[in-house]
Amino acid sequence: MAVASFVLGLLGLLVLNVFLGPVAIVLASVALWRGTARRGRAFLGLGLGIADLAVLIAFMQFDNTVSWSF
Secondary structure, three states: OHHHHHHHHHHHOOOOHHHHHHHHHHHHHHHHHHOOOOHHHHHHHHHHHHHHHHHHHHHHHHHOOOOOOO
8 A cells, every 4th residue: 555655646746636646645644554564655655645735736826727737
């Protein structure tokens, strides 16, 4: 779960951050709660999930929309 949260958080920076950010946060939290051996990846997934939501909020403020595009 820690690796999945890392991958989804990383992918969420590029596409579908409104969905992949919260999923990465939940997976990282569950992995840390279960005591995963890959704590570093779980923390990275948690940080990237939060960054996904921060990027979404920043682009929403810039475009005044719920989604963002180039």
